[in-house]
Amino acid sequence: MLSDKIKHEIEHEAAMFERRSGACIDALRIVQRERGWVDDQSVKDVAALLEMTPDEVDSVATFYNLILRRPVGRHVIRICTSVSCWLMGLEPMLAHLEKTLGIGLGQTTADGRFTLIPNQCLGTCDHAPAFMIDDDLHRDLDPEKLDAILANYK
Amino acid sequence: MSEKPLTERIRPDGAPVTLSEYEQAGGYQAARKALGGMAPKEVMQAVKDSGLRGRGGAGFPTGVKWSFVPEGPHPKYLVVNGDEMEPGTFKDRLLLEGDPHLLIEGVILSSYAIGADVAYIFLRGEYLLAERRMKEAIAAAYARGYLGKHIFGSDYNLELYVHMSGGRYICGEETALLNALEGKRGNPRTKPPFPQISGLWGKPSIVNNVETLCNLPGILVKGADWFKGLSRTPNGGTKLFGVSGKVRNPGLWELPLGVSVREVIEECAGGMRDGVSLRGIIPGGASTDFLTEEHMDVALDYETVAQVGSRLGTGTMIVMDDKTCPVGMVRNLIQFFAVESCGWCTPCRDGLPWIEKTLGAIDTGKGQMSDLAMLDEHVKWLGPGMTFCALAPGAMAPLGSALKYYREDFERHIREQRCPWK
Ligand SMILES: Cc1cc2nc3c(=O)[nH]c(=O)nc-3n(C[C@H](O)[C@H](O)[C@H](O)COP(=O)(O)O)c2cc1C
Numbered sequence: 088m089l090s091d092k093i094k095h096e097i098e099h100e101a102a103m104f105e106r107r108s109g110a111c112i113d114a115l116r117i118v119q120r121e122r123g124w125v126d127d128q129s130v131k132d133v134a135a136l137l138e139m140t141p142d143e144v145d146s147v148a149t150f151y152n153l154i155l156r157r158p159v160g161r162h163v164i165r166i167c168t169s170v171s172c173w174l175m176g177l178e179p180m181l182a183h184l185e186k187t188l189g190i191g192l193g194q195t196t197a198d199g200r201f202t203l204i205p206n207q208c209l210g211t212c213d214h215a216p217a218f219m220i221d222d223d224l225h226r227d228l229d230p231e232k233l234d235a236i237l238a239n240y241k
Numbered sequence: 242m243s244e245k246p247l248t249e250r251i252r253p254d255g256a257p258v259t260l261s262e263y264e265q266a267g268g269y270q271a272a273r274k275a276l277g278g279m280a281p282k283e284v285m286q287a288v289k290d291s292g293l294r295g296r297g298g299a300g301f302p303t304g305v306k307w308s309f310v311p312e313g314p315h316p317k318y319l320v321v322n323g324d325e326m327e328p329g330t331f332k333d334r335l336l337l338e339g340d341p342h343l344l345i346e347g348v349i350l351s352s353y354a355i356g357a358d359v360a361y362i363f364l365r366g367e368y369l370l371a372e373r374r375m376k377e378a379i380a381a382a383y384a385r386g387y388l389g390k391h392i393f394g395s396d397y398n399l400e401l402y403v404h405m406s407g408g409r410y411i412c413g414e415e416t417a418l419l420n421a422l423e424g425k426r427g428n429p430r431t432k433p434p435f436p437q438i439s440g441l442w443g444k445p446s447i448v449n450n451v452e453t454l455c456n457l458p459g460i461l462v463k464g465a466d467w468f469k470g471l472s473r474t475p476n477g478g479t480k481l482f483g484v485s486g487k488v489r490n491p492g493l494w495e496l497p498l499g500v501s502v503r504e505v506i507e508e509c510a511g512g513m514r515d516g517v518s519l520r521g522i523i524p525g526g527a528s529t530d531f532l533t534e535e536h537m538d539v540a541l542d543y544e545t546v547a548q549v550g551s552r553l554g555t556g557t558m559i560v561m562d563d564k565t566c567p568v569g570m571v572r573n574l575i576q577f578f579a580v581e582s583c584g585w586c587t588p589c590r591d592g593l594p595w596i597e598k599t600l601g602a603i604d605t606g607k608g609q610m611s612d613l614a615m616l617d618e619h620v621k622w623l624g625p626g627m628t629f630c631a632l633a634p635g636a637m638a639p640l641g642s643a644l645k646y647y648r649e650d651f652e653r654h655i656r657e658q659r660c661p662w663k
Pocket residue numbers: 294295296297298299300301303322323324325326327410411412413414415416448449450451453454630631632635
């Protein structure tokens with residue numbers, strides 16, 4: 088079940104739109120912020136709250152890159168794989184990251200600490216290469232910096 | 242020193258310009274002036290006279306676009322396009338994070354001109370700092386009576402909300418954006434009807450880019466002639482220009498429209514880093530055609546860049562150096578478009594993955610000469626007018642131009658059955 092806090096926040100979003108279904112993406116983002124990902128039950132709960140069918144909500148959830156329909160680790164790394172970061176040394180950075188974490192793109196470390204996901208251009212191309220960990224943007228990366236940054240996410 | 246109306250208030254320490262700082266620097270004068278005595282039509286006319294063209298990539302004249310909004314039906318909507326997902330583009334972020342009240346004032350002016358009741362700022366999902374700062378600035382504006390009911394003491398009411406995207410490049414396309422804002426999958430809509438007539442929930446709506454709207458306060462206070470005078474060409478105004486890639490100082494600068502590629506790359510970005518030289522320029526985000534060294538003196542305005550076979554696009558250039566494999570770079574670009582295809586129409590949904598695989602084969606030394614003819618054909622079949630929206634033609638821009646300028650590099654990969662850069 089959705090907590091009262093989540094429901095309250097979704098209601099706040101729904102009030103901004105002509106139809107309640109307008110808040111579908113907002114609702115999925117709110118659920119994910121609280122739980123890390125969006126499970127089947129939450130899809131049903133959001134649907135009921137916004138007067139949509141669960142399939143409608145799921146069709147939306149599966150369309151968007153930032154909505155995760157599978158469990159993830161405690162921290163999600165979104166590494167920019169787009170062109171400017173590629174030009175500025177994405178490949179060696181990614182190789183280093185994969186080696187350090189022992190996982191590939193789309194995977195979660197065995198201890199559940201990190202999930203590594205490719206992301207499109209983060210809009211900070213003059214500071215490439217870049218990635219986000221959870222809500223934090225990290226820029227001008229190199230392999231050394233990377234190790235120090237990862238250490239901050241337990 | 243040329244004038245920088247978009248960025249002159251932005252603080253070097255990275256903190257956002259506050260409401261009182263914005264007002265001390267002359268902010269909200271345009272909104273006071275417009276709401277205090279100008280008819281909406283006069284605001285629209287002032288923007289038409291300025292010649293302002295959309296900064297979201299397509300360059301459509303803003304005032305003309307507004308004039309298609311019918312007077313009668315309500316509610317009407319203004320939607321700010323802050324999706325900024327095109328690789329190589331990082332310009333709206335600066336305005337959103339640096340001077341949020343400039344955008345809010347632009348929103349008030351445009352909403353008043355078209356008679357909008359509600360405005361939404363559609364932000365890309367990763368722009369969390371921009372989200373926080375915009376929401377804080379909006380709350381401050383409401384508290385002063387600059388948003389909400391009877392703003393600036395007038396009869397005009399306007400609500401302004403921020404919506405965070407779920408993340409898909411196609412949501413930047415204005416009709417897909419409207420679907421996304423309605424909480425649906427972000428597939429584009431058929432045009433006509435155009436959003437001006439039937440947009441958000443079937444109501445008259447205008448979609449404008451962040452940077453476009455940030456030009457409005459200056460235009461309203463200082464006038465069309467001032468705005469035209471900012472530019473070196475008949476396109477009015479300044480523009481944010483950016484450079485990424487292996488230059489000495491990648492960055493973003495506000496410059497007159499019509500500056501040359503050379504000035505931006507050599508003077509602003511400090512030229513190429515030691516040990517590399519320039520081989521190609523994608524002038525305005527991933528969906529624009531490559532230019533080369535021979536185009537260094539091209540003036541960056543809408544017409545001139547189009548005349549040499551590319552587009553001004555978003556004005557943020559990606560520089561390719563001679564140590565970078567053009568095939569690998571195009572492969573990376575096409576990977577982006579293939580993943581981001583919304584899947585609605587066949588040429589794009591099926592064509593882009595085919596192109597991606599073929600480029601992958603060539604890049605890893607498994608290509609055949611006949612692949613090049615196949616790629617040429619796709620450039621035609623996914624080109625302008627062949628697909629449901631402009632995403633696929635955008636993808637073909639860097640591919641088609643790379644096949645033209647760097648064909649020898651493609652052939653060498655195939656002849657030698659390896660990537661010569663590895
Ligand atoms: C695939 C695709 C993505 C787009 N992405 C953006 C974007 O992120 N931001 C934007 O302002 N315009 C984007 N556009 C252009 C918009 O459709 C639209 O032309 C623009 O928002 C209009 O605003 P303007 O007239 O102020 O430029 C995109 C277009 C396409 C086809």
